Amino acid sequence: MIYVPSRMGQFNRRALLRQLQRFGVATRAELAKSLGMSQPTAGKIVDELLAIRVLEEIEPPEDGGEESVVRGRPGRQLRLNQSQSRLLALQLGLQETAVAGLSLGAADVDVWQVSFLLGRNEPNPAEAWEKQLRLAAAKIGGSDLLGVLLSVPGLVDEGQNRILFSPNIHWTEKADLAAIVRSVWKVPVLLVQEERALALGHHAANPDCDDFLLVDFGEGVGGAVILEGKPLVNSLPISGEIGHTPVLGNQRRCGCGAIGCMETLVSLRGLLESFTRDQHGKKTSWTGLQEHIFKHGLPVWLAESLEAAAVAIAGALNVIGLRRVVITGSLTELPPVVMAHLAQAVQNGSMWAKFGSVECVAAPRRRTAGLVAIGIDRMVVPDAKNDSAPQISRRQKVALT
Numbered sequence: 001m002i003y004v005p006s007r008m009g010q011f012n013r014r015a016l017l018r019q020l021q022r023f024g025v026a027t028r029a030e031l032a033k034s035l036g037m038s039q040p041t042a043g044k045i046v047d048e049l050l051a052i053r054v055l056e057e058i059e060p061p062e063d064g065g066e067e068s069v070v071r072g073r074p075g076r077q078l079r080l081n082q083s084q085s086r087l088l089a090l091q092l093g094l095q096e097t098a099v100a101g102l103s104l105g106a107a108d109v110d111v112w113q114v115s116f117l118l119g120r121n122e123p124n125p126a127e128a129w130e131k132q133l134r135l136a137a138a139k140i141g142g143s144d145l146l147g148v149l150l151s152v153p154g155l156v157d158e159g160q161n162r163i164l165f166s167p168n169i170h171w172t173e174k175a176d177l178a179a180i181v182r183s184v185w186k187v188p189v190l191l192v193q194e195e196r197a198l199a200l201g202h203h204a205a206n207p208d209c210d211d212f213l214l215v216d217f218g219e220g221v222g223g224a225v226i227l228e229g230k231p232l233v234n235s236l237p238i239s240g241e242i243g244h245t246p247v248l249g250n251q252r253r254c255g256c257g258a259i260g261c262m263e264t265l266v267s268l269r270g271l272l273e274s275f276t277r278d279q280h281g282k283k284t285s286w287t288g289l290q291e292h293i294f295k296h297g298l299p300v301w302l303a304e305s306l307e308a309a310a311v312a313i314a315g316a317l318n319v320i321g322l323r324r325v326v327i328t329g330s331l332t333e334l335p336p337v338v339m340a341h342l343a344q345a346v347q348n349g350s351m352w353a354k355f356g357s358v359e360c361v362a363a364p365r366r367r368t369a370g371l372v373a374i375g376i377d378r379m380v381v382p383d384a385k386n387d388s389a390p391q392i393s394r395r396q397k398v399a400l401t
């Protein structure tokens with residue numbers, strides 16, 4: 001069941017849910033007081049959210065034992081439902097799709113329960129994907145779900161629930177992924193741009209960190225900007241495509257069709273390609289690269305690739321007006337010298353660093369936490385205006401079709 005209450009009602013519900021996310025646990029009275037709401041108003045919202053199992057009441061442990069979930073006691077502590085999976089997360093990668101049931105309560109680093117691979121040369125990838133999803137659904141179940149959140153790479157029009165362009169997974173541009181997922185789980189489905197999910201997840205775990213650029217290094221390289229705690233709103237459904245900044249002299253062909261994109265140097269594949277070349281064609285691996293850096297320090301090719309990435313990152317900081325960069329993904333798994341070199345190169349290119357401080361820190365991927373935050377905003381208390389999804393104007397729609 002999804003609410004369709006008045007705009008003011010939605011505003012209050014969302015405010016109360018955000019506050020509870022921040023507090024972890026709180027009583028009705030604490031929520032009302034901290035939000036400046038009357039106790040009856042807060043109490044009514046809490047009762048409604050309890051009825052649809054978005055919230056749950058807990059009994060604090062009396063003898064140091066485990067807390068227990070209780071019902072219908074006004075003075076009790078409340079929290080977002082942690083006892084059930086009310087949302088399902090899917091993460092679509094180049095070949096791997098991961099699935100996890102998510103509770104609305106505290107989610108920290110990502111834990112995926114089921115995953116499956118799609119062959120690189122699959123003749124009908126959409127059909128094969130659907131088949132695998134059905135097998136995953138049989139394994140993971142999923143009753144009483146509010147909806148499914150599907151994290152995808154590429155240019156995503158979240159308002160229209162479709163992928164406009166996907167440099168590394170082109171088949172998803174033509175397939176109606178939301179419809180496929182809906183046919184499996186029979187609940188509402190939202191497509192979420194993957195770096196936006198990561199950025200919102202980082203913010204959920206670090207509420208005080210509310211202005212930053214997140215850059216994720218993995219199969220591709222992408223970013224997302226959070227300003228004043230919210231995703232940057234811009235006119236086109238394109239944001240954070242930092243990996244497709246050309247690097248002078250780089251001749252590698254990118255999945256987007258261009259030559260020389262930064263991600264061809266620093267994506268997982270790009271890094272291993274350079275490492276293999278450096279090792280005169282010997283077979284290499286990710287752990288091999290880790291060991292190599294531990295033993296021999298930062299190789300010149302890697303230092304140069306990191307500097308190329310830093311140029312694009314510093315350019316974004318200078319243009320948007322930010323002083324904090326959060327790095328997630330593969331680079332954070334390499335020895336610390338890698339992040340240190342990247343951070344220094346970002347400082348070198350950043351205007352703010354000339355007189356202020358610029359931070360560039362590593363963080364774990366919190367994709368599922370970001371998906372929960374989006375799910376609460378758009379599935380539990382959807383706003384009629386859908387203001388948490390980037391909008392696309394009618395004029396642009398015409399231009400795109």
Ligand SMILES: [Zn+2]
Pocket residue numbers: 167243244254255256257258261
């Ligand atoms: Zn590209």
